[in-house]
Amino acid sequence: MIPNTIHTWQMTEPGKLRRTEIPVPELKPGEALVEVRGCGVCHTDLSYFYMGVPTIQKPPLTLGHEIAGVVVAGGSRLLGREVIVPAVLPCGTCEICRMGRGNRCLNQKMPGNSMGIYGGFASHIPVPARDLCVVHERRGVPLEHLSVVADAVTTPYQAAKRANLQPGDLVIVIGAAGGVGSFMTQTAKGMGAKAVIGIDINEEKLEFMKGYGADFTIDPKGKSAKDVKELFKGFCKEQGLPANYGWKIFEVTGSKAGQELALSLLSFVGTLVIVGYGTDETSYMLSKLMAFDAEIIGTWGCPPSAYPRVLDMCVDGRIVLEPFVETRPMSRIEQVFEEAHHGQLRKRVVLIPDF
Ligand SMILES: [Zn+2]
Ligand SMILES: [Zn+2]
Structure with a gap:
């Protein structure tokens, strides 16, 4: 009417x-x-x-x-x-x-x-x-x-498309339990990712994500990037997955800590997609991208x-x-x-x- x-x-x-x-x-x-x-x-x-x-x-x-x-x-x-x-x-x-x-x-x-x-x-x-x-x-x-x-759901989908996400891919979602991140986690799994690692400081919500696409979770609160990497490597070893190449990382928090963690996890032939928005600056040795043959991609809507x-x-x-x-x-x-x-x-x- x-x-x-x-x-x-x-x-x-x-x-x-x-x-x-x-x-x-x-x-x-x-x-x-x-x-x-x-x-x-x-x-x-x-x-x-x-x-x-x-x-x-x-x-x-x-x-x-x-x-x-x-x-x-x-x-x-x-x-x-x-x-x-x-x-x-x-x-x-x-x-x-x-x-x-x-x-x-x-x-x-x-x-x-x-x-x-x-x-x-x-x-x-x-x-x-x-x-x-x-x-x-x-x-x-x-x-x-x-x-x-x-x-909230289409933005993660487009991020996955920007990363050329394919069935069998290896995925890390930083901010995996948040409003958009939880859908990023589900979308990656729904599009056929072989393994999805969810990283988030909200431990309770992160635990919940194990029922919705996250195969393994890491709460980085109180941990150094090195500690997080060790947990990540442990999971890879246990699952027979490579720890030093091929991971597609989605940074959904937009926070400096999240972005720094994402950059520290980026490795050979890897992809980092910036989904979250924040105003802090983060420094990175860009030549690592050359050495890794890796890429960093932005995505919008x-x-x-x-x-x-x-x-x-x-x-x-x-x-x-x-x-x-x-x-x-x-x-x-x-x-x-x-x-x-x-x-x-x-x-x-x-x-x-x-x-
Ligand atoms: Zn919005
Ligand atoms: Zn136009």
Whole structure:
């Protein structure tokens, strides 16, 4: 049903949220109106709200870029369909898009950040219909849980693609139990990695990951890089795996400690993918890359074209969402932000509109 008005939670300025109503915009050609069924709370939202990271569109604006919902107007072939709204919407026409690297298109739109598109902490959102990922089948997985596919699950998938992850590969995930890292761990295993080593300082969550893709875990808290390496080598020896070549490392924490550990584990014909974001600088003898014939790769978002494959993995059970996601009413957004900011959330929270 087309609403009379759109309800949203707007960030009026960093640190302040206000419940408000906005008129339903006239849909432009190619746009669809999605009724939001769930919108995930991401660390990026918190960085805009608490840490002064500027949004491209100045406040007031509605945050939220992990959105699942139902098309209620426009995009005629999609009317009534359940969809996931990609977190990064490439322009589709620029040179970068034509190179097939649209996830880093410079004209891309991100709901809840970019000009001309607001976010998912709202009852409805108008979006370009072209890039919507249609949920054809979800085998009992709640639609609202699938909102985390936008960003939290697709970002790891794209990271794995950037590393050319193949069945039989050897993988280390640093930050393996975190909001994105837990999905990195599951994705690597789901794509056929022979061994996945999960590294994280949250011991309890890390232990849990043994049921979700991690074959071996290391808590680096209070340990030197050398200690961690010894544990890593011990596992390799026990499993008959090489300890000094071929590992693909995904650094998801963005922390200096995580990045330094990743660099210390990088070895011959290895790959390091930088998935996490942080502002600390780390030094490294780059010539080691030459000697190792190794590479370090950055990764950003995920092209909408890859979403259906990630969705398939979430529906067929290669990636399990349920233990990692919890839903809360959107009216509790302020409390959820506070809890997330203070690291009190155990799971990724999806807010359900209850205006
Ligand atoms: Zn995000
Ligand atoms: Zn583009």
